[in-house]
Amino acid sequence: MYTAKHMKWWGWGDEDIGFDAGAHPGLWPYAKAVLGVEEENVNLPPVSIDAVRLREAIRHERCLAELRLWMRADQICDSRHERLVHAYGKGLRDLFRMRNGMAEGAPDLVVYPENEHDVLMTIRAAAEHDAVVIPFGGGSNIAGCLERSETHRMVMSLDMRRMRRVLAVDKESLTARIEAGVFGPDLEEQLSGYGLTLGHFPDSFLHSTLGGWIATRSAGMQSDKYGKIEDMVIALRMVTPAGVLATRTVPKSSNGIDVNHLCIGSEGTLGVITEATMQVHPRAESRRTHGYLFLDFESGIEAMHDCVRKECTPSMSRLNDSGKTALSMAFKPPSSKLSQAMTRVMKSYLQMKGFNFARACLMLTTFEGSKGDVTRQHRQVSAIHRRFGAVDLGPSSGKSFESTKYDFPHIRDFLMDRGVTSDVSETATVWSNVVPLYRAASTDLSTAIEESGVKPWVGCHISHSYHSGASLYLTFACQQKHGREMQQYLHAKRVVQQSFIDHGATLSHHHAVGTEHLPWLTDDISPVGVLAIAAIKGGLDPGNVMNPGRLRPSIAPLEEWLRVGGEAAVLSAWK
């Protein structure tokens, strides 16, 4: 049986699995070069676990007594370690706080429900005794969705990982009823017993849950074929302080406002999703990822768009801009002498064909289906890509991507050890705006980083395409300004998010609103949209039990960090 472990209290990945820097020997030299790092000996590891400051737990004894009435002792935990691993998600501010021993955001208690009744009774007890419940899946969210906003009420982290079963599969209708706490690998393993797959593979796949995906409107790497998570939900159950919201297993309906969509994206503010009936698919017989090299980003975008127009969409198309392409190359595992020699030959060939490696862009494209489908898709897509000047690099760069695709989130920890901040901001826009937005947001972000006096690195990839547009995923990095790391980060983050909004895009394509994107919620969904969400919240959770402070527009949690001179409570606690 797959057992989901907690991630490291201070960073990404399992406690016992470190990031193997030796497997990526080109990464740090590349980072040093592009970021202008001169001092070699930077080494800033996290503080030791004993040095982490943890607020004394608020213990509401009557509430606890009620929880103990129907749950075993091992379902109710308040150990230091449990509180630490549930303190935050894995956003950059989260990592920074934990590395620096600031765990003030930790919950007072962790509850592990094993069935819907446990969830219901925990929420009832919380409502009755004015406590707070923050649903916790894998804790992988990077937008601050798990940020504690209350210091005076008892906060319970409701960790869903024990609710992990595939409850029923309808092989004829290709639907599966699944408990929400299941992690990606466990879910795929259970479904594979039926020859099925959900087809949802976000970067966080190893460390995130079905319920988390639904509550944040997640997108997997193969969304072009299987859709975003909201496209896969057929029915669900969500426990709210007002009772259980439950919908029917029907493909489509006209039953008024679609209440599935009140639960999808609710980010824990209305209740806890306990199970969902999902669209599943037969596992593909065959699967292959090819690399394509384009002359520049613009021609790669045109090729992607043309694939969509021709309804010839592979299950994944991930187009890197020139910066991300260079990073990908630097991230590659060390290669054999032979392979190095072949690379040199390939390079000469490409230069002859007119490729300029400062501008060239790598696209990774996955074909899947029957063997015949894969061959046919590859032929069709290659023909389109060729027309836009691309060269098919074959399956080897695909294999390299497949073997490292879940490693990217480790890079932040690796770089933070070396005094470098790196993070991401992503959005989506219509096709006519993809290139203008890319240029504007990249430039704005670079400028914002330069304003802090260091050299910026900004890269971008596009990995989700739709009939009307696509996502844009910006990655950025810079040397930290010691003592002002978070102000520096928040300035950059604020500028890039504002750039998205100013240029007609959305605050996030698949990372949720959380805390980091709250200041732009009103711009994104209009004041009346915000009012509507507050109204649902008021109706289902009048006691504000569920994840308070989220989906309510506010700049407070970020403003606090931006103030100069460390007046802010959190900063002063740290200094």
Place this chain on the structure above:
Amino acid sequence: MYTAKHMKWWGWGDEDIGFDAGAHPGLWPYAKAVLGVEEENVNLPPVSIDAVRLREAIRHERCLAELRLWMRADQICDSRHERLVHAYGKGLRDLFRMRNGMAEGAPDLVVYPENEHDVLMTIRAAAEHDAVVIPFGGGSNIAGCLERSETHRMVMSLDMRRMRRVLAVDKESLTARIEAGVFGPDLEEQLSGYGLTLGHFPDSFLHSTLGGWIATRSAGMQSDKYGKIEDMVIALRMVTPAGVLATRTVPKSSNGIDVNHLCIGSEGTLGVITEATMQVHPRAESRRTHGYLFLDFESGIEAMHDCVRKECTPSMSRLNDSGKTALSMAFKPPSSKLSQAMTRVMKSYLQMKGFNFARACLMLTTFEGSKGDVTRQHRQVSAIHRRFGAVDLGPSSGKSFESTKYDFPHIRDFLMDRGVTSDVSETATVWSNVVPLYRAASTDLSTAIEESGVKPWVGCHISHSYHSGASLYLTFACQQKHGREMQQYLHAKRVVQQSFIDHGATLSHHHAVGTEHLPWLTDDISPVGVLAIAAIKGGLDPGNVMNPGRLRPSIAPLEEWLRVGGEAAVLSAWK
């Protein structure tokens, strides 16, 4: 310029266009035979327009004075005719009431906004002066969405037809910003100027609007290719009593709860959709509809499902059961001697091939795209259909369907003239439940009709298929029990709707909740779902200005009609 006319005050279609019974000479003989009609001379036309009883209009002079401040006299109408054509939609109870001169549901006033400001100011005035606003598109709804539920407040029907422009088209992203009051043909004509189509062709296409489609989660005949209307909405604007809810033109987002989905399906209860940015598509170069004859309904369903499994879905697949197949044959235009002879030859051939015409089922399948696409789709689909025992009847039955596809709603009026009730109930379910539900619901419906002492006719077609399931559209007819017509209808309607719910399906796939389906809303979306919707309503429309009484579970509006002996107010008014 296309000008949308009002439909007949008493029935379907333009005032000046009657149903040409001569074009369907087989229809009445077929109906008489299957319904056991013995008396030839039944003739029950609607009352004359002068005989229609209309409640004296409530006039709220201060509210009216405010409307006149910013609208011209021709935008504010209270003539008898205007009130009559806005009294109801075209549900069976609506037709029955109007035919019998009962227009108590008529609004007191009709307002024709010409821009969003007109809408906003009308709703503000209504909110300030405690009046009611019922948004009105084409008035084609058959679920009682336009039913007046208030007799003491002034009710304004907000007729959107003057807001009919395509405001902007982004040909690169294939999106179009469109005013919500545009009718189907007008919209397609405007889009065709850009070489584009929305691809939404419901049976009501000639007489319904974009805003109405969105507010009721409509489905068009080609939904298998273009999606249901909720799949096409990219952004929208909705004027509510709390202000304008507006969303961004982005393909996908993770900005919390998707507020587009609070507006879609809101059935006029939260506000008025004034415009939407829709996904559009290049017009198909080529298009062809073929008929296929299956041995029975079950094998047709299996073939449809197999097409979905193989991701080989034509833009339309409409499978009739044997009853609906017989009706289609009876509905055909008169044919030439030659064609009759050919039909006889075909029949003999099919009998030789083992077809039993009491069980055989007609499927109509539309292929569209480039000429090559059409040929390829036709080849693939035909191969699947053949494997399930079908015979390709070629494009002639397709042509017959195409020429009459918008005529079906006229049949109810034609039959009511002859003392026959006919109506529809439709739903959706997962593939594993399609056949069991079909059998159960058809049997329950037939039994319910028999209980009123007459011979039932029940037919079914399936015309929207999804990865996980399909819609089921039941049509039923019977001789009216004079003096108890509505009790008889409501008994049948209630039984079939309850059968849908009891067998795991939904209250409607694309006709909305309205009044007719309100009693099943709680079963469908759960009490907490109902509570959530009430909370949104309370937040955006605290004065209950917008279409009151809708999306609030209630059996009252139907109970009234079911009482025995004509005690009910409406019934006694009619007697």
